[in-house]
Amino acid sequence: MHEHLDALEKRMQQLQHAMRQALAHHDNDQVNALRQELRRTQNAWDALFSPAEEPPPAHRAPEAPAAAGNVERQLGVPTAREQVRQALTLLTVPAAPKLLSQVHQAFFFHPLNTARLATLRRDEERSFRATPDRRSFYICPALACDRLSPVRALLALSTWPLEQRLVGPLTARVNFLTSALRLADAAEQLPGGTWPLPVQQLLLYYNRNIPGCPDTRGQVDLDALREAAAAELAIHADDDADTRAEASRRALTTLDATDQIFGAPLHDAKRQRRIS
Structure with missing residues (x-):
């Protein structure tokens, strides 16, 4: 109560x-x-x-x-499942529960209970295995490029291309920079000249963690944030894309449809590592 x-x-x-x-x-x-x-x-x-x-x-x-x-x-x-879908659709990259909760609170005005997400992901996999493709989308884990196994606490959407759901050595940084660009665009579309506090806090977090962003004393220059994020993204994007493209080709030839979404079982993941 x-x-x-x-x-x-x-x-x-x-x-x-x-x-x-x-x-x-x-x-x-x-x-x-x-x-x-x-x-x-x-x-x-x-x-x-x-x-x-x-x-x-x-x-x-x-x-x-x-x-x-x-x-x-x-x-x-919205249900936790729908809240995760909304936040991931805004970000366009796999994300951890904490970030999903912050994004949903900032841009969709509803708190996301992250304690539900571990159970949600298991329920999604059980539902898919019982009746594949019954739902229009599934919440699934991101997959590691080396083992093609689920990445703990990184969620994605099954409707994304496989390459978009894969995570290599550079992907965390690439996804961080991509998120910064997406959130800057979303903030710019909000009405008025000021943002709710959760939006300001998110933008400041990204502003502090991207080299080249000016110290604006509590305010974020969206153009400067986008410029700095795009400049660093250009350094890493091609190498990261090559790594994920290679892993995607390997996954498509070695994994069945279910494992391409939810990841290779542990024993298969170890085998994938030996092969690669």
Whole structure:
């Protein structure tokens, strides 16, 4: 009970902050949408905070104990699976749960519970193995170029080309720089001249970790960030692409359709390393 109340109270604070931002940008449509969600969240909080109105436990309907667990569904909040898809689609590169959560909070206004993601990935693989291609997309792991095995805590989309899901020695840096470019473009498309705090924090993190970005004392120059990221990306991109292209060719000839998405089993991964 308390964890659901905490989550709802935190969400109400986020919505109030977002409403202030939208109002400052004169975005009336966004204000109205956020106001409606705030009302739904307040109603859900009231329902959880009114135990005196509930029937006694002996007469409670069977569905009542599960009501708190369905709060997100009642509010129309995207599932964790959909939240991961949204964040990955924005980034276009495999990403760790922490980054996915930060991106979704910043650009989609909903917190992503990263504790669910390990279970989510296992459920996705079980679903695919039981009925392949039943879903339009699957959350899957990135694959290591050397062993073609799953990379721990890096998630991707099954709809991406295989090369896009592979990770070599330079890929982490290439993906970091690619993410910087994508987030800079996304921030530029936000209404108004200021960004919500989560967006500012993300951009500052990238600004601090890319050589050539100016120290702007808490503000990010998007053009300078893009220029610095593109300059370093040009140094690594070709070598990284060659490594992933070679690994992709090897995967397509040695792995079945399922393992091309979810990775080679451990014993096959060791064999792949010997062959390569």
